[in-house]
Amino acid sequence: MRASSARPIAFVAFGVALLLAGSWWGLAKAPGEVFMGDVQRIMYVHVPTAWNAMLALTFAFVCALCFLFTNAWKWDNRLEAGMEMGVVLSLLLCMQGSIWAKPTWGVWWDWDPRLTTTAVMVFAFGGILALRAFVDDPVKRAVWSSVACIVAFVDVPIVYFSVKWWNSLHQAQSTPQTVSSAFHWPLRINAFGILFLWIGLVGLRARVAALRRRGEMAPPLTQKRPATGRAPITGGAV
Amino acid sequence: MSGVIEGGWEFVIAAYTVSALLLGGYATSVFLRFKKEKARATNEVSG
Amino acid sequence: MNALFAAFRKDLLLQWRGRTQMVAIFAFGAAALLLFSFAIGPDSSALREHAAGFLWLGLLLASTLSLAESFECEMEEQALEGLLLLPASTRALYYGKAIANWAQLALLGMALVPVMVVLYDAGTLRLLSLLAVILLGTAGLSAPGTLYAAMTSQTRARQTLLPLLLFPLVVPVLLAAVKATSLVILGDPMEQYRPWITLLGAFAVIHWSIGGLLFGRVVED
Numbered sequence: 001m002r003a004s005s006a007r008p009i010a011f012v013a014f015g016v017a018l019l020l021a022g023s024w025w026g027l028a029k030a031p032g033e034v035f036m037g038d039v040q041r042i043m044y045v046h047v048p049t050a051w052n053a054m055l056a057l058t059f060a061f062v063c064a065l066c067f068l069f070t071n072a073w074k075w076d077n078r079l080e081a082g083m084e085m086g087v088v089l090s091l092l093l094c095m096q097g098s099i100w101a102k103p104t105w106g107v108w109w110d111w112d113p114r115l116t117t118t119a120v121m122v123f124a125f126g127g128i129l130a131l132r133a134f135v136d137d138p139v140k141r142a143v144w145s146s147v148a149c150i151v152a153f154v155d156v157p158i159v160y161f162s163v164k165w166w167n168s169l170h171q172a173q174s175t176p177q178t179v180s181s182a183f184h185w186p187l188r189i190n191a192f193g194i195l196f197l198w199i200g201l202v203g204l205r206a207r208v209a210a211l212r213r214r215g216e217m218a219p220p221l222t223q224k225r226p227a228t229g230r231a232p233i234t235g236g237a238v
Numbered sequence: 239m240s241g242v243i244e245g246g247w248e249f250v251i252a253a254y255t256v257s258a259l260l261l262g263g264y265a266t267s268v269f270l271r272f273k274k275e276k277a278r279a280t281n282e283v284s285g
Numbered sequence: 286m287n288a289l290f291a292a293f294r295k296d297l298l299l300q301w302r303g304r305t306q307m308v309a310i311f312a313f314g315a316a317a318l319l320l321f322s323f324a325i326g327p328d329s330s331a332l333r334e335h336a337a338g339f340l341w342l343g344l345l346l347a348s349t350l351s352l353a354e355s356f357e358c359e360m361e362e363q364a365l366e367g368l369l370l371l372p373a374s375t376r377a378l379y380y381g382k383a384i385a386n387w388a389q390l391a392l393l394g395m396a397l398v399p400v401m402v403v404l405y406d407a408g409t410l411r412l413l414s415l416l417a418v419i420l421l422g423t424a425g426l427s428a429p430g431t432l433y434a435a436m437t438s439q440t441r442a443r444q445t446l447l448p449l450l451l452f453p454l455v456v457p458v459l460l461a462a463v464k465a466t467s468l469v470i471l472g473d474p475m476e477q478y479r480p481w482i483t484l485l486g487a488f489a490v491i492h493w494s495i496g497g498l499l500f501g502r503v504v505e506d
Contacts, residue, residue: 005272012265023254039246042253049257068502088264092257099253103246124453131450134440144436147499148450151429154495155454158488162457165484166464197261205268211275218282 005207011200018193022048026186039103044183046096048191053089053118056198057125060086061153064146073213074206076142079149080132081205083125085198090122113164120159124152138213288373292381299358300389306354311393314347315400322404329406336407337466341422341459344394348423349448351393352430355386356438369504379500383431383493390423407470414469414478421485422462428492429454435503461485 026044060082067075097115098108109115128148135141300307321339325331359365368378398415402408409415430451437446465481 027250027254037246039249041250045254045257085264088260092260095256095260096253099249099256103249120453120456123449127446127449127453131436131440131446134442134446136441140439143502143505147503148433148436150499151432151492151495152454154491155457158457158491162460162484165480166460194261197265201265201268204272208268208271208275211272211279215275215278215282 005204008200008203008207011196011203013200015193015195015197015200018189018196020193022186022189022193025189026183029186039100040183042096042100044186044190046093046100047187048194049089049093049096050114050118051191052194052198053086053093053121055195056082056089056202057086057121057153057156059202060125060149064149064153067142067146068150073142073210076138076146077206077209077213078202079142079146080129080209081202083129083145083149084205085202087122087125087129089194089198090118090125093118094122111163111167113160113167116163116167117156117160120163121152121156124155125149128152138216288371288377289381292373292378293384294381296355296382296385297388300355300385303354307351307389307393310347310350310354311396313350314343314393314397317343317346318397318400318404332405333407334467334471336401336405337463337470339405340394340397340401340466341463343397344390344423345426345452345455345459346448347393347397348390348426348430349451351389352386352427352434352451353438353443353447355382355389355431356434360438365504366506369506375501375504376497378504379431379497380493383427383496386431387424387427390427391420394419394423409470411469415466417482418462418465418469418485421482421489422458422465424489425458425462425485425492426451426455428489428496432496432500432503435500457484457488461488 023045026041060079063075063079063082066072067079094115097112097118101110101112101115102108128145131148132141132145135144318339321342322332325335359368369375395416398419430447433447433450433454437443437450440446461481461484465478465485468478468481
């Protein structure tokens, strides 16, 4: 297991730098949009978050498949990290979408299929994280969360289509998600910013998972030395 | 949808602030957990 | 195939032996439907309009009880390990149990329909269409429900985890079943029933397939 955290931290730092640059460009330099005025600027952080949330959860899905095929712990570490990151990004997406909806549609939630599917995803993958917390056996925990992740991921397109259909019968309004070409740069920069940020964070978080499991599976210390605080050598690292 | 939405800067600021807080908060939590697990692991090996 | 029938018979027998529990689950579902009407108020047109939603919400809530219960006996005396030692594939075990659960949920659904008719004045003559919705909808609940019940019954917080995991997953079933049932009760001038039924069918096909593939990993030691 790689103990060095240098590379993930570098990724995170680079990601943050890109985000600051992209956000400054989108907030200060880019012109306001024709119909939506300045509220459109939320898109410079909302669209990149959407792409990366989906990417992170797809990454988790791939890790789940890899774990079931290889039974290697590193895939479970990455699965845990990927799911957690995906839930955070999806939650953020819902909050951003809600903040965008209020001035645009006048309501905090307008049942847009993309956002509604994201909300369902937060609950679905958040539930799998909860499952992990209640399973003590590391092997079962890994297998079950991989299975649950696969089922939940396969379900995402079904949820999306059913909500889209269900909603289309009620609402004629279309959500203008298209961004005209003048605004591509802040979008791209922010997208890569969040990408590097989450890759770095997943790298760190996977290391946390690995360290935690080592502690979990470590054999118990044979003797306790209360006074000196130095435990005897148990013979054999984990 | 009709006309131009005037102003709305408070929503833009809110969106960016929420993003920064959530991402920053999560990043901090990951860093802190990493530090903690690292420290615990080195303690077990050496101590 | 024999193993599947044997597993299905076993689970059906278990359900028959525990039929008092089934009556209790039905009572729970009926009580839920009553509570929904209190939440809305005595406005009969509003109740009729939302009757389909209440039926399926009640059925969904009751399903968590019946699905969890389907694995109760496997947890006692290490019965699950015993089952796995038998020369039957885990796939047969899964489908046997999932079909039995499906039958139980479908029965529950059909039993709740008269309650819905009475409480919300939501009757219909299109009984076959209604039956189709109930059969396909409960099929969609049973496949992932059986898979997740197998997991959660072995954990500490089993009662909370099963609904927590299952509900987000079966959102399409809820949407489609409520819509289809609503069309059956309130009328379907634009012939929208068929696409919703197709969605329910597709959901069931997908989840019965992957459930069978993944169940083996879930119960292995």
